[in-house]
Each structure stands twice: as structure tokens, then as C-alpha cells.
Amino acid sequence: MIVGHCARSMLVHASSRIAFVLLGLALAGCGSVPMQTAEPGGDHPFPTLTHTTGHSAHEVHGIDVSKWQGPIDWQQVRASGVTFAFIKATEGGDRLDDRFRENWEGARRAGVARGAYHFTYWCGSMSDQIAWFQRHVPNDPDALPPVLDVEWNFHSPTCPRRVSVPVAQQKMREFLHAMERHYGKKPIIYADITFHREVLASGEFSQYPFWVRSVRALPHERYPGRRWAFWQITATGRVAGVNGNVDRNVFAGSRAQWQRLAQSGFRHQAVAHAAPHASPQPHAPAPAPAADPRGPHQAEPVLAAVATQPATVEGAQVTSQTASPTPPPAAIPAPDAPAMLAPLPRPRPRP
Numbered sequence: 135m136i137v138g139h140c141a142r143s144m145l146v147h148a149s150s151r152i153a154f155v156l157l158g159l160a161l162a163g164c165g166s167v168p169m170q171t172a173e174p175g176g177d178h179p180f181p182t183l184t185h186t187t188g189h190s191a192h193e194v195h196g197i198d199v200s201k202w203q204g205p206i207d208w209q210q211v212r213a214s215g216v217t218f219a220f221i222k223a224t225e226g227g228d229r230l231d232d233r234f235r236e237n238w239e240g241a242r243r244a245g246v247a248r249g250a251y252h253f254t255y256w257c258g259s260m261s262d263q264i265a266w267f268q269r270h271v272p273n274d275p276d277a278l279p280p281v282l283d284v285e286w287n288f289h290s291p292t293c294p295r296r297v298s299v300p301v302a303q304q305k306m307r308e309f310l311h312a313m314e315r316h317y318g319k320k321p322i323i324y325a326d327i328t329f330h331r332e333v334l335a336s337g338e339f340s341q342y343p344f345w346v347r348s349v350r351a352l353p354h355e356r357y358p359g360r361r362w363a364f365w366q367i368t369a370t371g372r373v374a375g376v377n378g379n380v381d382r383n384v385f386a387g388s389r390a391q392w393q394r395l396a397q398s399g400f401r402h403q404a405v406a407h408a409a410p411h412a413s414p415q416p417h418a419p420a421p422a423p424a425a426d427p428r429g430p431h432q433a434e435p436v437l438a439a440v441a442t443q444p445a446t447v448e449g450a451q452v453t454s455q456t457a458s459p460t461p462p463p464a465a466i467p468a469p470d471a472p473a474m475l476a477p478l479p480r481p482r483p484r485p
Contacts, residue, residue, distance in 0.1 A: 172387040177341035178320035179395060179402045181387030182361035185354050189367045192384035194392045196220070198251070198366070201232040203376050208237075208244035210375030217392065218247040218385070220281055220324075220345075223271050226255030227262030230270050238272075247396060249278025251324060252309070256286075257293035260305045264312045275399050279319035281345065282309050284333070285326040302333050310342065319401050322363065327356045334360075345383070362386060 172181035186192070196218035199206060211219070219241050222231040231237075234250070241248040250271040255263065271280065284306060288294045297305075306323070313321040324345040325334055335358075343363035348356040353365050363386050371382035385392055 172391065177402075178343050179398065179400065180320075180322075180343040180363035181385075181391050182343065182363050183353075183386045184359065184361050186352060186365070186386075188352065189365070189384050192365075192386070193389045194218070194385035194387070196246075196364075196383050196385070197371070197373055197376070198222075198381045198383060199233075199237060199376070203233075203378070203380055205233075205377075206237060206240060207375035208240040208246060211241075211373060212244040212246050214374040216246060216373060218249070218278065218383075220249050220251050220278070220383070223250035223252060224263070224267045225253040226258050227266045230266075234270065242274075242276075247276070247278055249281055249322070249400075251281035251283050253283045253287075254285075254305070254309075255290075255293060256295075256297045256302065256305070257290075260308045264309055267313075268316055273317055276396075278400050279321050279343075280313045280317055281322045281324050282306060282313070283324045285324075285329045296332070299333050303338060306339065310339075319399075324366075330357055330360070 172183045189195075194217050196216055197211070198220035200222035219237075221234060221237045221241065223234045223238075224230055238248060238250070250267075252263065252267045267280065284302070286296055296302075310321050310323075313319075320342055322343045322345050323339055324347075326347050330346070337359065340361070344357075344360060345364035345366065346353050346357050346360065346362045347366040349366070349368050353360070353362055364383050365386070366381055366383045368382050370379045373380050373382070387395075
């Protein structure tokens with residue numbers, strides 16, 4: 135057995151009977167890292183983390199979907215242990231996801247907490263995009279906050295370029311402020327690694343809860359210093375009720391924290407908001423144009439379809455689970471572990 139210097143020094147002066155006890159304590163003291171607990175943010179109600187030990191440390195998990203998942207059996211999704219879902223609603227100022235209404239109501243009926251996300255079109259008017267989102271996404275008192283999805287879309291035939299950092303940040307502010315006024319909830323920001331590094335790495339928008347994507351590593355390795363409320367762990371997850379691959383996510387906080395958030399309507403007490411109302415049928419869509427000048431989009435799913443299980447390192451854990459009036463979702467399984475949710479694929483070697 136190989137032991138470190140601080141463990142060996144303790145054994146030299148210990149009797150053989152207590153040596154193994156001291157050895158265990160010494161090894162724990164020599165190599166451990168303080169564990170972090172997710173705490174609510176000051177400007178929003180969501181618990182956040184910078185570090186985590188891995189996806190299996192988290193009690194509450196969910197999925198994000200768009201039309202590309204096809205018809206979804208939301209009752210099966212809920213029974214499999216999924217607690218929440220982010221559902222694509224709009225893109226730019228003229229695209230409504232073909233299955234938004236179906237998914238929005240299906241998740242509600244199944245008891246899956248759901249929120250709607252908007253995919254940003256950087257070359258379009260943000261005021262048009264705001265109006266389009268608000269037209270189609272109900273102001274539901276029980277829904278998760280709206281999500282602004284910010285990433286560069288190099289596949290767009292009409293807007294493949296990056297806008298400047300000041301322009302990108304101003305467009306984000308315009309959308310976020312309008313969403314908060316209309317829905318009365320602090321919006322969530324989804325940012326992929328490239329966009330975050332180029333536009334948000336200096337800590338901008340820290341007053342908002344972040345949803346990060348990190349499928350090949352832990353979040354702090356890809357988003358240094360960024361506190362996050364949701365972590366997208368894979369684009370190739372398998373969940374009962376969904377045909378094919380689906381993005382899977384975990385929540386930073388504990389089940390007890392999630393329950394408190396849900397009971398509050400995911401609302402910050404200090405936020406002034408429009409009066410919410412029960413989810414109505416969204417407005418009928420405008421007639422579709424004869425042809426879309428932007429051509430086919432490759433960014434309908436939030437992520438590309440390449441993902442692996444993140445590595446495990448020492449870091450943070452969430453607070454302990456408490457009793458729930460609804461069946462708690464199964465923990466996200468390690469590879470080869472039997473569960474209703476399919477295990478994540480094994481990690482690929484890093485280049």
C-alpha cells in the first residue's frame with residue numbers, strides 16, 4: 135500500500151491497533167476538498183453551483199425537447215423519473231416550433247414542470263422576437279421562467295456571422311428585461327461554451343440563473359467561475375416516452391429546494407410582474423410564408439448530437455433529499471446500472 139507523507143507520519147507514532155483508524159482519517163484529511171452546497175442567488179430564486187462531483191450527485195433531473203423528438207408520451211416521461219422539461223417555443227421573430235403547443239400541454243397534464251425557450255436570431259429585430267415569443271407562450275403561473283438560448287448559428291444562410299459583443303449583450307438585455315416584465319420571473323440564460331467564452335466570460339448577467347452545456351467535462355472546466363442552476367449533461371440520453379436521443383439535464387439544488395421553488399411558481403418575491411393566468415390556448419399562428427429565406431435550420435435542437443458522460447472530479451454536492459408528495463425521480467444512473475432511464479454513454483478520450 136502506498137500512503138502519502140501526512141498519513142505515514144501519523145502511523146510512525148501510533149500503536150498497531152489504532153494505526154488503521156488514523157490512516158483512514160489521515161487519508162481523508164490529506165486528499166479531501168470541501169463540498170459545496172447549492173445556495174439561492176441574491177437576484178433570483180434558483181440555487182446555483184460552480185463545482186459538482188458529477189451528474190449522479192443531483193436529485194432532480196429533466197430533459198429539453200423540440201419538434202425533432204417527434205410525438206412524446208409525457209406520462210411515460212414523468213413515470214421514468216423526469217421532473218422538468220425545457221420546451222422549444224420560438225426562433226427568431228417568425229418561427230414557432232411545430233410541436234410546442236402539443237408538448238406544452240402534454241407536459242402540464244403529466245405533471246412535468248415545464249418552461250419555454252427562445253432560440254435567438256442575431257440578425258433580426260429583438261423587439262419582433264420578444265413580441266413573437268409573448269404571442270405564443272402563455273403567462274402560466276406554474277411554469278418555469280422563460281429561457282433565452284444564446285449561441286452562434288453558423289448554419290444559417292442569412293446570419294452565419296457573429297455580431298459584436300456589445301450588440302449581442304444589448305440584444306440579450308432587451309429580451310431579458312421584456313420577459314421579466316411580462317412573465318414576472320427572472321429569465322434563464324442558456325449559453326453554449328463558445329458563446330459564453332466570447333461574450334459572457336467576464337461574468338456578465340450574473341443576476342440571472344444560467345443553464346450550461348458541458349457534455350465532455352464538468353461545468354467548472356468549461357465555464358470557469360460561472361454559477362449555474364441547470365446543467366445539460368448529454369445530447370444522447372434515452373428516456374421512456376421519447377423516441378431516440380434526447381438532451382438530459384440536472385438541477386443544481388436539492389429536491390427540497392426544487393419543491394420550494396415549484397410552490398412559489400419559480401418566482402422571486404422582489405420581482406414586479408404582470409398578473410399570471412392559467413395556461414390558455416396560445417394564439418393561432420400567423421400564416422406561414424411561402425418560403426423561408428433562412429433555409430433549413432440546423433440549430434433546432436439546443437445541442438448537436440455528440441455527447442459523452444462527463445468525468446468525475448472532487449467538487450460539490452447538493453443538500454440531502456427530503457420526502458416528496460410525488461414519487462421522487464430516479465437518480466441519473468452510472469453506466470451499466472439498470473434503471474428506467476437509460477445510462478449515459480461512456481466518455482470518449484479527450485483529444
